[in-house]
Amino acid sequence: MGKRKVLSEQELKELVLPAEGELLGRVIKLLGSDHVLVKCTDGKTRIGRIRGKLKRRIWVRDNDVVLIAPWDFKRDERGDVIWRYTLAQVDWLKANGYLPPEL
Numbered sequence: 001m002g003k004r005k006v007l008s009e010q011e012l013k014e015l016v017l018p019a020e021g022e023l024l025g026r027v028i029k030l031l032g033s034d035h036v037l038v039k040c041t042d043g044k045t046r047i048g049r050i051r052g053k054l055k056r057r058i059w060v061r062d063n064d065v066v067l068i069a070p071w072d073f074k075r076d077e078r079g080d081v082i083w084r085y086t087l088a089q090v091d092w093l094k095a096n097g098y099l100p101p102e103l
Contacts, residue, residue: 048081
């Protein structure tokens, strides 16, 4: 078995914007077993599952801003974490109105 490939912050230049049905949120707490507690922009707190594709590329920590896609069932309780934003990308999102300043 090989090691997990973790990219550095400089290699994450791609900016993924929220599409229809996706929300931005801030990680409140790591729950273990690839689950995190996320405070979303719609005011709800969801349990997010870090997808395997994302888990192998980057690490998610407390206070990171992430892109979350709510599930079709349990829409208000659960979702998948799709992307983690870098600090520069968070500043850009706030400046362009995608992310409220209080989040």
